[in-house]
Each structure stands twice: as structure tokens, then as C-alpha cells.
Amino acid sequence: MELELRHLKTVRAIAEAGSLTKAASTLGLAQPALSAQLKRIERALGGLLFERSRDGVRATALGELVLDRARVLLPAVSELQEEAVRLAAAGPQPGYRLGGTHGPLLGGLVDRLAAAEPGAPVTTATSWSEREIADSVSAGRLDFALVGVCGESRPPVTAGALAWAEVARDPVYVMLAEDHPLAPRDEIELAELAAEAWTDVPGDGCFGDCFAAACVRAGFTPACVYETDTASCVHLVQVGRAVGLCRATFPATPGLVTRPLTGTPLVWRHLLGWHPASPAAHRAPVVTEHARAAHAAALHRSAGRTERLV
Template sequence: MDLELRHLKTVRAIAEAGSLTRAATALGLAQPALSAQLKRIERALGGPLFERSRDGVRATALGDLVLERARVVLPAVCELQEEAVRFAREGASGYRLGGTHGPLLGGLVDRLARTEEEAQVTTYTSWSEREVAGGVVAGRLDFALVGVCGESSPPEAGRLAWTEVARDPVYVMLATGHPLASRAHVELAELASEDWTDVPGDGCFGDCFAAACVRAGFTPARVYETDTASCVHLVQVGRAVGLCRATFPATPGIVTRPLSGAPLLWRHLLGWHPEGRAAGRAPAVLAHARSAHEEALSRSAGRTGAAV
């Protein structure tokens, strides 16, 4: 029998589980089937890989050697597969952009479509910054346009190149009839009795917001986490106040105001794979993203004072 990658994965699973029973469960196999497979692997490698006891299994000297090699081989093969997929998918011309919600992605698409009319521009959106970054790592996307709270590290920081597009203070959305709507700035502590609404995400923004509220002397009574349209509706009808980026567009029935002292910051980031074939286009895409941010900021509700 020739040794295959799946055999190394089986040996690794047994070592990590510490017993054949637990490894069989993790691999979705019956224990007798796993035991038989292990025996075949051991015959192929020339000796036992594990010592069995009532407490489970422990790697032999040969088993330690195989596991040491597996720790090198398996990640290398995984990386090779990712690079091959990325190379194949990046062969086509055009731009594959991933992003979270917000006006910057639309602005970036518009600029690329205007300046490179022949290029195909496709987009993928998700609430998950990690999912978007993972798409770039796997070669399904060329660029990720996401945001992080304050100085937090972006997802896949060790595998992708990230550059800051811009940074903005986080604003509060208020209904036009709210008592604080006419103010130029709003103290976070003045909103202690309010219900809140915000969009979901898998970064640390929720924790940063909770910490800012604690520093302001209160804990939010209720936070409605929902999609952008529902957040806007809840603010418009006075059910809640919301958090938004400074680039939030002017919207009927809503005003946006900066929080005094800027207790929360948002960094817009552009990421790409440094070894990807789209890496050479990163400076141009970054310039377009920064222009999109400037335009979105100039048209935002906070800048225009709309609906006050």
C-alpha cells in the first residue's frame, strides 16, 4: 500500500484525539474500521505508530517521526492547493471584490467600471470580515474591503497585505424628532436610556461599544442586531438609536451626529494576497477606494446636516 495524505491525516487525528474511540468519532468512522485502517498504515510504514493502553494511545518513536513529518507535509500541501486554486481563478481578467455593507464597495465598483470599461467587476458581500478575508486567501476574491474597530488587527493579518483606506469616528443615528437631533455633537452618556440597533459582524466592535458605554457610566438595555434597512427603520420610527460610520448616506427621517470625544473609531481597510496575481493592481485599487471614501464622506448625512 502506498502512503497517501489521507493516511497522514488519520494518524494526526488519532494522536490529537488520544484514543481510537475519540478519533473514530471525529473522523465519522466506526472504531473497527479505523483500527483496520491504522493496521494497514502501520504495515506500510514498517512498525507500530501507537502504544495502546486503557488510558488511550501514545505515539511510539516511529509514530513521533511520522507525526513530525505530517506537521510539515499537510500544511504545505494545503498551501499548495490554495495557491493553485488562486492561480487558476486569477487567470481571468477583471476584479473580484469582497466587502461588508457600506457605500465604499459601491463607490469602488463605480470607479473601476468607469476607468476600465472592458474589465469585468464582480462582488461578494458578507457580514463576516473573516469570511471575506478567507475568500482572498483561497483565491476566490482579489481584494477585500472591510473595516475594523480602532486599532484592532484585520482578519488573516499574517497571510494578507492590508492597507488603511481611511479612518472615521463612529456616529450615532437619531430620528429627526429626537431631542438631541439638533445638537452638533452628542455625549454617549446622554444616550444611556436608549435602545440601540446595529448591524452584525464578527469583529470586536460589539465589545468595543460595550466598553465605551461602561466608561460612559451605563450598560445598553437592549441592542437590536439586524440588517441595515431594519436598523434604519428602527431609528426612523424612534424605536432605537443606531451606530453608523461617518460615510452613512443622507437618509430621510434620520440625522447622524458624531459622538463627543470620538469614543469609537472605524478603520476602512483594503486587503489582498501579496503573492496573488492581482497584487500589482493594489495601488490603483487603493487609490480608487480612497476616492470612494472621500465622495461618500462628502455626501454623508453628518457632513450635509440633512434633515435637521
């Protein structure tokens, strides 16, 4: 793993908060997810950055070195981003530069913008990382971020604060092979899937922790979770190797069925983000409405399960 600016922001947040728990709250992450991220950063740098105790954390000598560099680099990069946004705002920027994670909404948004404004170029960038997409908008490399967060979690934190609009909320469904014993059911209790292997797509938010917590509330711990790309998730479900998690907008797919989980233990919020000072900011209301229309169309294609929306 190569060290990135977001890793320095994480280290700085931990030092300023004085504990992983407080830093996780500030960053909008679950504490286990932040702990795992810190361990990856420490492996990349070759040593411990903080000494842990019941009273919190204290920077090691290596940690102080990293923090000294972060205190110089982060403000400089933030200033560069702000100047870049101001410079970009000085002149017209035709078209739309969109960033998003996996899912059907980005394609639907591109389609609707291209149909509404045939002469305006639309470009896209994708990443598994919601934070990476948001950082690109903050830096002026993209106009809009179409991302998602789990439940009531906050959107990704960036150097330049972004404005966010909620596009829609989806209940999280379970994907099953069409011949699975539970496939004929209208909805499924999460506890009934305790013996299953699971598959899901990666991400840097807290969804994995939220899913694990929902399983614990249902009385079990997932024995196996395959984290892979969407196509591989679908294949593992189709051949009966695992069950998967998906949003209500997941399209109808041969060989599998999707079913709501009883009580809606997990919810996914679709968000659109932009920089308030960017030249594209005045188009945010139009883009938001197009994104909402794309979501409604995706729901319709996925068999019209609107009665389960929350």
C-alpha cells in the first residue's frame, strides 16, 4: 500500500482526538474500521505510530515524524485545492464531470444528462472508494460525486467541505440462487441465513461493520465473507457458493432472486456531492433531480419493489 494524503488525514485526526473512538466519530467511521485502517498505514510506514492505553493514544517517535510532515503537507494541499477551485470558477466549464462507485445510478445519470443536454460532454470516473471520489470533487477534478453511505452515516470528509443532497434511500436486500430453499419467500429473516457464506463488494465506508453488527443482533457471526467485484458476487450467488447483499435497485439477473430482509436491518443512502464554490455548483439542483429520476427508473426495472423503500 502506498501512503496517500487521506492516510495522513487519518493519522492527524487520531492525534488530535487522542483516542481511536473519538477519531472514528470525527471521521464518520466505525471504530473497528478505523483500527484496521491504522494498522494498514503502520504496516506501510514500517512501525507503530501510536502507543495505545486505556487513556487513549500517544504518538510514538515515528508517529511524531509523520505528524510533523502532515502539519506541513495537508494545509499546503488544502490551499492548492482551494486555489484550483477558484481558478476553475473564473471560467466556464462545459459539460459534466461525474464520479461514482459501483451501481446502476451512475449510468442512469449519464443517460439522462446526455439526453437533456446533447451538446454538453459528460465524462465519468469510478472507484471503489467513496472517499477517493469525494476528494476528487474537493480538488476540482470532478464536478459531482455520486456515492452511498450506510444508514445514517455521514458522507466522506474532504479537505474542502462539500455540499450533499440525498438522492434516495434503499433497503439492503439479500441475493439468493433461484433454487435456494428460501427463494420462494417474500422476505427473509436475517437469522435464517446464519449458516450461509456471504459475498459483497468492497468499499471504505462502514457498511461491513454495520452488516456485522446486524448479524450479531440477529444472533450469529458470518462464517465467511467473499469481498470481490460485482460480477464475481453475482457468480458466487448463481452457483450457490454464497448469498449476497444488494440494494433495491439491483437489476433482475438470470439465475438469482433478490428478497428484502425482514425489518430492514440495513439501509443504503445514495448521495450527490459537489463543491459549493465550483463552477458546476449552480447545476446541482438539476443534477440531483436527474439522479433521483435515474434511481426511480432503476427501481422500476428491478421489479417495482417500491413498497419496501424507507
